[in-house]
Amino acid sequence: MAEDIACNSVVDDNVEEVTSKKIIKFNPPLYKQRYQFVKNLVEQHQPQKVADLGCGDLSLLSILKYRKCVKELVGVDINEGRLKWNGSRLSPCVGDHLDPRELDLVITLYHGSVLEKDCRLLRFDLVACIELIEHLDSEDLARFPEVVFGYMSPAIIVISTPNSDFNSLFPLSVFRDSDHKFEWSRVQFQTWALDVANRYSYSVEFTGVGEPPTESEDVGYCTQIGVFRKKAKTVESDVLEHHGEHVYEVVYTTSYPSLQQINYRRRVVVYLVYREVNKLRRRYQVSLRRHALEPEPADPGNPRKFVSDLPVHTLTEADKTMATTPQPFCIGDKFYVPLKRIIAYPRLGYLCDNVEELRELLADSIELNRDESAVKVDLCHCSDYC
CATH class of the missing domain: 3.40.50.150 (Vaccinia Virus protein VP39)
Known part of the structure; x- marks a missing residue:
């Protein structure tokens, strides 16, 4: 867009003092x-x-x-x-x-x-x-x-x-x-x-x-x-x-740096997994408080399942997709999120072709359960009390 303005002539950054004509000033330059x-x-x-x-x-x-x-x-x-x-x-x-x-x-x-x-x-x-x-x-x-x-x-x-x-x-x-x-x-x-x-x-x-x-x-x-x-x-x-x-x-x-470089891709994957696992852990804690339940004693044969507190009518298509994946669960004071669920998140699924690759990227950075099928974290974290 050009405008007529008196006194000066401006083309890009060039200015010449004149009085005979109006200038053309462009916006944006x-x-x-x-x-x-x-x-x-x-x-x-x-x-x-x-x-x-x-x-x-x-x-x-x-x-x-x-x-x-x-x-x-x-x-x-x-x-x-x-x-x-x-x-x-x-x-x-x-x-x-x-x-x-x-x-x-x-x-x-x-x-x-x-x-x-x-x-x-x-x-x-x-x-x-x-x-x-x-x-x-x-x-x-x-x-x-x-x-x-x-x-x-x-x-x-x-x-x-x-x-x-x-x-x-x-x-x-x-x-x-x-x-x-x-x-x-x-x-x-x-x-x-x-x-x-x-x-x-x-x-x-x-x-x-x-x-x-x-x-x-x-x-x-x-x-x-x-x-x-x-x-x-x-x-x-x-x-x-x-x-x-x-x-x-x-x-x-x-x-x-790019996600094509293994070190950067690993860093992003670890961050995203921590974020999603922590969200689920906190939602599980809210669910426990709402139902006035306490964590059961450690019983590998009877883990407490994750219960979503989201109303059915508020579920998005992504939520419905996640509902078909293995659900998080709790054993004693430990909270577990299956890798098959984690890789179902679109962003993580894009970064990792399969569960095996996800497991390799998490190695030495995030603790897994014994058979390496799920991420394992403490149900209660010190930051929860801050």
Whole structure:
């Protein structure tokens, strides 16, 4: 959404003092709209390998690292100092260790030019070039398609660039950024994009972000975007991947904890089992108090069964499913929850394929009964009296 505001001209973070025209201010800011566009594209297509060419301050990568589908994130930029300075923004935080991702994630930052061929950038699902091409001179722009479309050849390429048709609304007589080598009209960008798509067997759709103010719709979006999709896969990349060169310098790399890693999966499973067993134990204690019953003496042949205090009409489908599983029981001052019941909880069933795997993950962390068929805990815990 764009608004007219007097005095200044603002495109992203660029401000120039003027008095002859009103400014266009975007809400959300234009750079956020561009990142949101890529984020939406990732959510739509669920790519596992994503690269940001000309990644700058890593803002886009910082957003994409939270997408559950992504397993590999790569950033490439010519400014080595900026990569080193901002790299720590991509490091896992405490929350990432407490609540691990479903899938592994590796993030790598490379110092290098998008005009260089590095085989580590092959076979990507999506490559983003956000506000990049306008920084290339004519010679470099001529080489760009050969490297990105021809060599890297990802499944999807998204390219954004300023729309010079929109510039008539700005009180500027020069480009939006002093480093821009050109700014294309919609016709110029689409002509270039269609030619590149045809040469490298891609289709392309045009859209943009940064809507113009009312009654100025004819200028189009402030930022124009082309989304290129590969028409057919080739075998060339497979050959190049094994014989290509590593020309980029690794500036930073990190990996995130995930449930695919056995130590983290065990930690989550143990936590969930403790939580569910403790809930059942407390419900059992409430049931005992309501029925004015005391725990019976230890009698392995006559355990006290768990009695649910939930009214039948309040039972959910999950509750009804759990009702068909082996029920918790009490023997003396010990409370038992069968593993077959525990694995029936959706989250635990997702993390463990079967009872045997659940038993292995709980080993040395949670006490089981003699035949290892149930979790065993004290019926009363010191925390109950706190």
